[in-house]
Amino acid sequence: MSTPKDIEEPSFLDHKGKYKGIYSWIFSTDHKRIALLYLFSILSFFVIGATLGLLMKFELIAPGNTLMDAQAYNAFFTLHGIVMIFAVVIPGLPAVFGNFLLPIMIGAKDVAFPRLNLMSWYLYVAGVILVVISQFAGQGPPDTGWTFYAPYSFRTTGTMLPAVFGAFVLGFSSILTGLNFLVTIHRMRAPGMTWLKMPLFPWTLYATGWVQLLATPIIGITLLMIVAERTLHIGFFDPTLGGDPLLYQHLFWTYSHPAVYIMILPAMGAISEIITTFAHKTIFGYKFMVASVLSIAFVGYFVWGHHMFTSGMSGTALYTFSLLTFLVAIPSAIKVFNWISTMHKGSIDLQTPFYWAMAFIFVFMVGGFSGLILGSLAANVHLHNTHFVVAHFHFIVFGGTGFAFFGAMHYWFPKITGKMYDTRWANIGLVLFFIGFITLYGPMFYLGFKGMPRRYFDYDEVFHAGNIISTMGSWVLYSGMAIIIINLFASLKSGVKALADQWGGKTLEWTIPSPPPVENFTDIPVITKGPYDYN
Amino acid sequence: MTTEIHRDDLASKTGMWLFLFTEMLLFGGLFVVYSVYRYRNPIAFHLAAHELSVAIGTINTIILLISSSTIAMSITALQKQNKKLALLLLGITVFLGLAFLVNKYFEWGEHIKEHIYPGSPILALRGQGDVLFYGLYFFMTGLHALHIIIGLIFIAVIAVKIYGDKITFDNFVLLENSGLYWHLVDLIWIFLFPLFYLIT
Amino acid sequence: MENEKNHIIPYKTFLFVLAGLICLTLTSVLVTQISLGPLTVAIALLIAAVKSSFVLRIFMHLKFDNKMFSIGVIAVILLISVVIIITLLDYLYR
Numbered sequence: 001m002s003t004p005k006d007i008e009e010p011s012f013l014d015h016k017g018k019y020k021g022i023y024s025w026i027f028s029t030d031h032k033r034i035a036l037l038y039l040f041s042i043l044s045f046f047v048i049g050a051t052l053g054l055l056m057k058f059e060l061i062a063p064g065n066t067l068m069d070a071q072a073y074n075a076f077f078t079l080h081g082i083v084m085i086f087a088v089v090i091p092g093l094p095a096v097f098g099n100f101l102l103p104i105m106i107g108a109k110d111v112a113f114p115r116l117n118l119m120s121w122y123l124y125v126a127g128v129i130l131v132v133i134s135q136f137a138g139q140g141p142p143d144t145g146w147t148f149y150a151p152y153s154f155r156t157t158g159t160m161l162p163a164v165f166g167a168f169v170l171g172f173s174s175i176l177t178g179l180n181f182l183v184t185i186h187r188m189r190a191p192g193m194t195w196l197k198m199p200l201f202p203w204t205l206y207a208t209g210w211v212q213l214l215a216t217p218i219i220g221i222t223l224l225m226i227v228a229e230r231t232l233h234i235g236f237f238d239p240t241l242g243g244d245p246l247l248y249q250h251l252f253w254t255y256s257h258p259a260v261y262i263m264i265l266p267a268m269g270a271i272s273e274i275i276t277t278f279a280h281k282t283i284f285g286y287k288f289m290v291a292s293v294l295s296i297a298f299v300g301y302f303v304w305g306h307h308m309f310t311s312g313m314s315g316t317a318l319y320t321f322s323l324l325t326f327l328v329a330i331p332s333a334i335k336v337f338n339w340i341s342t343m344h345k346g347s348i349d350l351q352t353p354f355y356w357a358m359a360f361i362f363v364f365m366v367g368g369f370s371g372l373i374l375g376s377l378a379a380n381v382h383l384h385n386t387h388f389v390v391a392h393f394h395f396i397v398f399g400g401t402g403f404a405f406f407g408a409m410h411y412w413f414p415k416i417t418g419k420m421y422d423t424r425w426a427n428i429g430l431v432l433f434f435i436g437f438i439t440l441y442g443p444m445f446y447l448g449f450k451g452m453p454r455r456y457f458d459y460d461e462v463f464h465a466g467n468i469i470s471t472m473g474s475w476v477l478y479s480g481m482a483i484i485i486i487n488l489f490a491s492l493k494s495g496v497k498a499l500a501d502q503w504g505g506k507t508l509e510w511t512i513p514s515p516p517p518v519e520n521f522t523d524i525p526v527i528t529k530g531p532y533d534y535n
Numbered sequence: 536m537t538t539e540i541h542r543d544d545l546a547s548k549t550g551m552w553l554f555l556f557t558e559m560l561l562f563g564g565l566f567v568v569y570s571v572y573r574y575r576n577p578i579a580f581h582l583a584a585h586e587l588s589v590a591i592g593t594i595n596t597i598i599l600l601i602s603s604s605t606i607a608m609s610i611t612a613l614q615k616q617n618k619k620l621a622l623l624l625l626g627i628t629v630f631l632g633l634a635f636l637v638n639k640y641f642e643w644g645e646h647i648k649e650h651i652y653p654g655s656p657i658l659a660l661r662g663q664g665d666v667l668f669y670g671l672y673f674f675m676t677g678l679h680a681l682h683i684i685i686g687l688i689f690i691a692v693i694a695v696k697i698y699g700d701k702i703t704f705d706n707f708v709l710l711e712n713s714g715l716y717w718h719l720v721d722l723i724w725i726f727l728f729p730l731f732y733l734i735t
Numbered sequence: 736m737e738n739e740k741n742h743i744i745p746y747k748t749f750l751f752v753l754a755g756l757i758c759l760t761l762t763s764v765l766v767t768q769i770s771l772g773p774l775t776v777a778i779a780l781l782i783a784a785v786k787s788s789f790v791l792r793i794f795m796h797l798k799f800d801n802k803m804f805s806i807g808v809i810a811v812i813l814l815i816s817v818v819i820i821i822t823l824l825d826y827l828y829r
Contacts, residue, residue, distance in 0.1 A: 112543070116550075183546050215560075217560035234653040314824065317821075478575045570822070649745070729767070729783050733779045735768075
């Protein structure tokens with residue numbers, strides 16, 4: 001399967017093309033360079049979003065005005081949400097690791113539409129610029145929350161239009177990435193790589209591509225309707241004109257729920273790759289893993305109403321959505337079972353990526369169970385809009401996508417850069433990160449259960465102790481994050497040279513040099529075996 | 536930087552169809568809004584529909600149907616290496632698209648003269664059902680008209696490429712793709728027409 | 736390349752389909768002038784669906800293409816329909 005490597009061929013980092021310097025990056029249509037452009041942007045916005053979160057937690061260390069007033073807090077949690085959701089976790093794994101690894105893992109030289117790929121990144125940049133503009137232009141930053149609920153979103157004096165347009169443009173970027181990946185997977189798999197010989201990370205990118213393609217347009221049109229409300233007073237969501245604000249929520253969540261599957265499916269794919277490599281054992285239940293990924297994407301389309309249980313929907317809608325929400329948990333549970341079963345009787349190599357994977361499984365399960373609690377109608381009445389919800393989605397999105405992102409970083413870093421990072425500092429960072437994470441978000445379950453609302457800058461004294469613990473957790477988490485990122489950057493400079501197959505993995509990326517040459521493969525491989533052939 | 540360029544027409548066509556799916560869902564969101572407000576305001580919608588000109592709507596529908604047939608035929612012409620006919624048919628397609636837009640301009644103009652437009656206080660006085668009907672009417676036909684403009688630009692670019700022999704009888708997937716986009720614009724109108732003009 | 740590259744649809748086919756589409760359009764207009772109650776709109780939409788299938792299958796070449804494209808189109812239409820139905824589950828039963 002692997003051909004004699006051309007040692008003379010320069011890596012994609014050293015390749016001398018048409019452009020020089022920074023232009024060789026921002027005009028490059030090489031999927032690997034585009035992946036790194038995304039990594040730079042996404043990591044920058046992650047740090048911005050995390051800093052916003054740190055400041056929000058500092059505000060909440062005590063009741064009353066600690067750092068900021070109510071209006072400022074509203075602007076903070078709005079920007080924190082917009083940045084984290086639209087600029088970090090939705091593009092996240094697909095834009096960085098999908099772009100870098102997908103063509104390589106299926107034996108291709110690039111994606112189907114390389115120029116469109118670069119356009120997707122340009123749209124990403126344009127989108128985030130618009131969001132940044134909304135912070136400084138007009139009468140004040142947006143204060144609606146990232147959910148832009150009507151009617152407040154068209155009545156507030158906050159600067160909504162750039163933020164809403166920014167989200168629209170970011171959505172377009174996401175659609176084009178999904179489109180690109182779908183065609184790439186359909187048309188560019190190496191000879192012999194049938195669908196059921198494709199590794200699991202590409203499978204998750206495939207399912208995610210369909211969600212990106214088919215769900216994002218809905219929020220696109222919804223945001224345009226908000227623009228029409230704000231500028232033309234068109235009346236779709238304005239109760240004084242006959243509109244129904246609830247219809248906004250239906251349309252918004254019809255996208256934003258599938259969006260969480262855009263976040264988690266590639267994360268699950270990366271975890272599958274990591275676990276099978278470090279267990280040195282083929283994935284347990286490959287076909288069920290594929291089926292569960294596709295079912296999650298499919299069923300996930302029809303559960304959006306669970307964000308609206310207390311909004312005033314009909315009883316019929318309530319129990320339909322609750323039932324479907326419980327159903328969508330099943331394929332996720334199958335995946336967790338299969339990951340554990342893969343580890344069972346495997347020859348485990350305890351490395352940094354594997355620690356991230358184990359941490360992922362733990363926090364993902366906590367997030368998932370809390371989701372089931374929220375999915376029960378009666379419990380939801382008590383817990384909706386409390387910190388219980390905040391805990392739930394941070395465990396499952398930050399814990400899920402975030403941990404998988406860091407796991408993927410540590411797994412594929414040697415392949416991407418050709419350097420190995422300092423394992424000791426990576427693990428120290430991980431431990432701090434994990435302890436900080438649990439300390440920050442764990443108490444929120446209790447606080448929410450006891451009645452502390454979300455999106456409030458103030459709270460009753462009875463919630464004070466829990467908040468102190470939680471805020472201190474944010475400091476530990478933030479330092480862990482700093483150590484992790486600094487370690488990786490430092491290793492870029494002074495890291496030891498990495499191997500082509502650093503971990504003993506079986507997927508195609510480990511058969512080419514680290515870092516890969518521009519065209520990935522000297523000769524396109526011919527596939528004869530399954531993706532995780534450890535026998 | 537870029538890899539060797541190899542041609543994959545099926546990938547190109549697949550990409551276009553996937554893009555059409557996103558357009559279907561974009562308008563799909565508006566059909567959701569239409570369904571809900573039509574259900575809640577059946578009589579107001581029914582009465583407001585009477586105020587639209589079935590004649591202009593029908594003419595516009597037929598204009599788009601003809602333009603779909605002309606762009607489809609332009610592909611046949613190009614395949615038969617009749618470049619002149621292909622360009623003529625594309626020219627007719629663009630002309631018909633512009634005619635549609637001109638009709639729309641006059642149609643909207645009539646409503647706006649009567650102070651019927653989104654945000655109009657006169658419209659607000661007429662009742663919530665009317666506000667929603669006309670809100671949807673202007674938004675959906677407006678978004679559709681925007682797509683006509685985009686389609687016309689797309690077709691014009693393709694025509695220039697055919698003229699310069701960049702698109703030929705054995706390399707015409709871009710022409711097919713522009714046709715697909717144009718047909719989608721036609722399809723959306725095929726549904727907009729009965730939903731606004733014929734619910735009388 | 737594909738065999739489909741050699742497949743040329745005759746002008747006549749397009750003109751026949753166009754004639755049919757125009758007839759269906761005029762029919763739907765005439766039908767809705769007659770008041771048949773709620774059935775009127777259903778018929779108009781049904782005719783629209785028939786017109787669409789002609790545009791999709793002949794003008795957009797689905798009849799002659801790989802079946803996967805037709806499946807995709809039908810799947811998207813079903814998806815939009817299900818979203819509308821589930822949304823109406825709220826409005827119908829409030």
